[in-house]
Amino acid sequence: MGSNDTKSGESQVARTIRPYRVTSFDVAAEAGVSQSTVSRALAGDPVVSEATRLRVAEAARRLNYHVDENAARLRTGKTGTLAVVLICRPGENRKDVNPFYFSLLGSICAAASNRGHETLVSFQDTTENLSGMYQEQRKADGVIVIGTTENREAWAYFQEIAGSGANIVCWGAPWDDLPWVRSDNAEGTRLAVRHLIDKGYRQIACIASETSPQRQFKERYEAYVTCMEDAGLQPHLVPIEKGLPRDEQGRRAMAALAQSGQAFDAVFAVCDEIALGVLEEMHARAIRVPQDVGLIGFDGLRAGAHVTPSLSSVEPDFQAAGSILVEKLLAMIGGKPDETRRAPVRLIERGSTQR
Amino acid sequence: MGSNDTKSGESQVARTIRPYRVTSFDVAAEAGVSQSTVSRALAGDPVVSEATRLRVAEAARRLNYHVDENAARLRTGKTGTLAVVLICRPGENRKDVNPFYFSLLGSICAAASNRGHETLVSFQDTTENLSGMYQEQRKADGVIVIGTTENREAWAYFQEIAGSGANIVCWGAPWDDLPWVRSDNAEGTRLAVRHLIDKGYRQIACIASETSPQRQFKERYEAYVTCMEDAGLQPHLVPIEKGLPRDEQGRRAMAALAQSGQAFDAVFAVCDEIALGVLEEMHARAIRVPQDVGLIGFDGLRAGAHVTPSLSSVEPDFQAAGSILVEKLLAMIGGKPDETRRAPVRLIERGSTQR
DNA sequence: CTGAAAGCGCTTACAG
DNA sequence: CTGAAAGCGCTTACAG
Numbered sequence: 128m129g130s131n132d133t134k135s136g137e138s139q140v141a142r143t144i145r146p147y148r149v150t151s152f153d154v155a156a157e158a159g160v161s162q163s164t165v166s167r168a169l170a171g172d173p174v175v176s177e178a179t180r181l182r183v184a185e186a187a188r189r190l191n192y193h194v195d196e197n198a199a200r201l202r203t204g205k206t207g208t209l210a211v212v213l214i215c216r217p218g219e220n221r222k223d224v225n226p227f228y229f230s231l232l233g234s235i236c237a238a239a240s241n242r243g244h245e246t247l248v249s250f251q252d253t254t255e256n257l258s259g260m261y262q263e264q265r266k267a268d269g270v271i272v273i274g275t276t277e278n279r280e281a282w283a284y285f286q287e288i289a290g291s292g293a294n295i296v297c298w299g300a301p302w303d304d305l306p307w308v309r310s311d312n313a314e315g316t317r318l319a320v321r322h323l324i325d326k327g328y329r330q331i332a333c334i335a336s337e338t339s340p341q342r343q344f345k346e347r348y349e350a351y352v353t354c355m356e357d358a359g360l361q362p363h364l365v366p367i368e369k370g371l372p373r374d375e376q377g378r379r380a381m382a383a384l385a386q387s388g389q390a391f392d393a394v395f396a397v398c399d400e401i402a403l404g405v406l407e408e409m410h411a412r413a414i415r416v417p418q419d420v421g422l423i424g425f426d427g428l429r430a431g432a433h434v435t436p437s438l439s440s441v442e443p444d445f446q447a448a449g450s451i452l453v454e455k456l457l458a459m460i461g462g463k464p465d466e467t468r469r470a471p472v473r474l475i476e477r478g479s480t481q482r
Numbered sequence: 483m484g485s486n487d488t489k490s491g492e493s494q495v496a497r498t499i500r501p502y503r504v505t506s507f508d509v510a511a512e513a514g515v516s517q518s519t520v521s522r523a524l525a526g527d528p529v530v531s532e533a534t535r536l537r538v539a540e541a542a543r544r545l546n547y548h549v550d551e552n553a554a555r556l557r558t559g560k561t562g563t564l565a566v567v568l569i570c571r572p573g574e575n576r577k578d579v580n581p582f583y584f585s586l587l588g589s590i591c592a593a594a595s596n597r598g599h600e601t602l603v604s605f606q607d608t609t610e611n612l613s614g615m616y617q618e619q620r621k622a623d624g625v626i627v628i629g630t631t632e633n634r635e636a637w638a639y640f641q642e643i644a645g646s647g648a649n650i651v652c653w654g655a656p657w658d659d660l661p662w663v664r665s666d667n668a669e670g671t672r673l674a675v676r677h678l679i680d681k682g683y684r685q686i687a688c689i690a691s692e693t694s695p696q697r698q699f700k701e702r703y704e705a706y707v708t709c710m711e712d713a714g715l716q717p718h719l720v721p722i723e724k725g726l727p728r729d730e731q732g733r734r735a736m737a738a739l740a741q742s743g744q745a746f747d748a749v750f751a752v753c754d755e756i757a758l759g760v761l762e763e764m765h766a767r768a769i770r771v772p773q774d775v776g777l778i779g780f781d782g783l784r785a786g787a788h789v790t791p792s793l794s795s796v797e798p799d800f801q802a803a804g805s806i807l808v809e810k811l812l813a814m815i816g817g818k819p820d821e822t823r824r825a826p827v828r829l830i831e832r833g834s835t836q837r
Numbered sequence: 838c839t840g841a842a843a844g845c846g847c848t849t850a851c852a853g
Numbered sequence: 854c855t856g857a858a859a860g861c862g863c864t865t866a867c868a869g
Contacts, residue, residue: 160855161856163857164854167855175854176854176855179854198861201861201863202860202861
C-alpha cells in the first residue's frame with residue numbers, strides 16, 4: 128500500500144526524508160563569514176561590526192533562515208518559556224470552567240509576551256493528566272498554576288513540586304504554602320460594603336461560607352464582619368449549602384434569608400454566581416431590587432452586566448493579576464523573590480445598588 | 483558591588499554556575515547499562531528486555547531524571563507541540579476578547595492534550611507582535627490561528643505564512659484561502675428559524691449584514707432567506723450600522739425596525755451580542771418578549787442565560803470545534819488533509835421564544 | 838538484546 | 854572584530 132513501493136531511489140533517499148533545513152552554516156556561506164559570526168550577528172552581539180551584521184541579516188533573510196530554538200536552548204539551558212497550567216474539576220466539561228480563568232489565562236499569556244516569554248499552556252485535571260516537570264524537562268523556566276480550588280489532588284501534586292524547589296506561583300490554591308497571588312479581598316469587600324452604606328442600606332446580610340475551601344470566601348466574609356463592625360452595624364451571615372451549583376446556593380440562601388424573618392435591606396454575596404441566583408430568587412419573591420433591597424456580588428462576571436437590574440460587583444483586575452503572576456514568577460526565576468501577593472480590585476456600580 | 487568580589491574560587495566556579503543536571507549518562511551509571519540503553523528503555527522501545535527496562539526506570543526515578551526535551555527535539559526534529567495564536571483587535575483590552583475565543587482556546591488545548599501534544603499559546607495583535615514562524619524555529623509542528631476577523635493586518639500575515647506551505651488552520655479568517663473551520667451556519671440558522679416557526683411566529687425579521695467582514699453573518703443571513711422562502715414566508719432584512727459595538731447595533735436596528743412600520747412577530751439576530759441589544763431596546767419600547775415578539779440569537783453566549791427573558795440561541799459546539807481544528811492540523815502535518823470544515827451547532831431553547 | 842559512536846544546530850569560551 | 858573548536862544531551866543507525 129505504498130510502503131512496499133520499491134522504486135529505485137527510495138532507500139538511498141532515506142536520509143533525505145527529513146526535509147532539508149537551512150542552518151547557520153548555510154547563512155555563513157551565503158554571507159561569506161564563519162558560522163560563529165552568523166550566530167553573534169543574529170543575536171545582536173555588539174561586538175560584530177555593523178557592516179557584517181547587515182550582510183548576515185540580509186543573507187538570513189534571503190535564505191529564510193530562523194534559529195532552531197531547540198539547539199539554542201540545549202546550548203544555553205534557557206527556555207524563555209513559562210508554563211501555565213489551568214486546573215479543572217475532574218471530568219468537568221471545559222465549557223464550565225469559570226470564565227474568569229480563561230480571562231486570567233489570556234492576561235498571563237499577554238503579560239508573559241510583554242516580557243519576552245512564551246507560554247506553554249495545558250489544562251490538567253486527573254492523575255494521568257498531571258504533569259508539572261517543566262524545568263526538569265527543560266520545557267519552561269517556571270510554572271504558573273491557576274484554577275479551581277476544589278481539585279485537591281491536582282493542587283497536592285503541584286504543592287509537592289513546589290516543595291522540591293521548582294519555580295512556581297499560583298492563583299486558587301487551597302493552601303497557603305505555595306507562593307500565591309489572590310485578589311485583595313479585604314479591600315474589595317470594603318469597597319462593596321462602603322458602597323452599600325453610602326447608598327443608604329444598613330441591614331446588610333452576607334451570603335457566605337466560613338468553611339469553604341475557597342479561601343477568598345472566608346477572607347471576604349471576615350472583611351465584611353470587620354467593615355460592618357467598623358460602621359457600627361450588625362453583621363448577619365447567611366451560610367451557603369455545600370455541594371450545589373453556585374446559583375442554586377444563592378437561590379437557597381436567599382430563600383432561607385427571606386423565610387428567617389430576619390430584617391435586611393441589602394445582600395452582599397461573596398461571588399457573582401451566587402449573587403445571580405440570589406437575584407433570581409428575589410424576583411421570584413417579588414422583592415424589588417434595588418428599591419427594596421440592594422444587592423452586590425464579587426468577581427465582576429460579564430453575565431452580571433446583562434441581568435435586570437444589572438449586578439453591582441467588585442472586580443479583580445485580572446490584567447494586573449496576570450502581570451503580577453508573571454512578574455512574581457520571573458522574580459523567583461531570577462532569584463529575587465517578589466513579595467506582591469494581592470491583585471487590585473475595583474468597584475463596579477451597576478443597577479442593583481442604584482437607589 | 484558584588485561583581486568585583488574577588489574571593490578565591492569565584493572564577494574556577496564559573497562553569498559550575500549552571501546548575502548540575504542529571505543526564506542519561508548518570509542514569510546509565512546508576513543502572514549499570516549504557517547511555518543508549520537508557521534512552522531506549524525510557525522511550526519504551528520494545529527491543530529492551532523487561533528486566534533492563536525496570537532497572538533503568540528505577541534508576542531514573544531515584545535520580546529524578548527527566549529527558550531534556552530540547553536535546554530530544556534537536557535530535558528527532560519533532561516538537562510534539564502545536565502553536566495556538568489568538569488574534570486580538572489592535573490595542574484591545576484583553577478582557578474584551580470575545581469569551582467564545584477563550585473557550586475555544588481552552589478546548590483546543592484540551593484536544594491537543596488528548597492527542598499527546600502540548601500547546602504554545604500567544605496573543606498577537608500588531609506588527610511588532612506578529613510572529614508565526616513556529617516550524618522554522620522548530621517550536622511547533624503547526625499553528626492554529628483563531629480570533630477576530632477584524633484584524634486584517636494579522637490575518638494577512640498568517641495568510642502569507644500559509645501560502646508559504648506552513649501547517650496552519652484557522653477559525654475566524656476573513657478570507658477563504660487559508661484552511662478554515664467554521665460553525666455550521668446554515669444548519670444553525672435552519673434550527674433557529676424552524677424553531678421560531680414551530681412556536682407559531684411567522685413574520686420573522688433578520689438583523690444582519692450582507693456586507694460584514696464576518697463571513698458567518700453573511701452565511702447566516704443567506705441561510706435565513708433560504709429557510710424563509712422554503713417555508714413560504716417573506717424574509718425581511720434589518721441591516722446593522724457599521725463601526726458600533728454589537729449591542730448598540732442591536733439597539734439601533736431594533737429601533738429602526740419598530741419605527742419602520744414593518745409588521746414583525748419575531749427577530750432572528752445573527753449574533754447574541756446584537757440580540758442582547760435588541761432585547762434591551764424591546765424592553766425600552768415595552769414590547770413583551772416572548773408574548774408579542776419572539777427573539778433568537780446565535781453563538782450561545784453565557785450572558786444570554788441571565789437576561790430576562792433568557793435568550794434563545796444557537797450554539798457552536800466549541801469543544802467539537804477545538805477537536806476539529808486540532809485533528810485538521812494533525813492531518814495536515816501528517817500529509818493527509820482532512821476535509822472537515824464545519825463545527826456542529828445546537829439549538830438552545832430559552833425564554834425569549836417560549837410562548 | 839546491548840554498546841560505541843555519530844550527529845542534530847546552535848552558543849560561547851578561547852585564540853588571534 | 855572574526856574564526857576554529859568544544860560541547861549542550863539526546864536518538865538512532867550500525868555492529869555485535
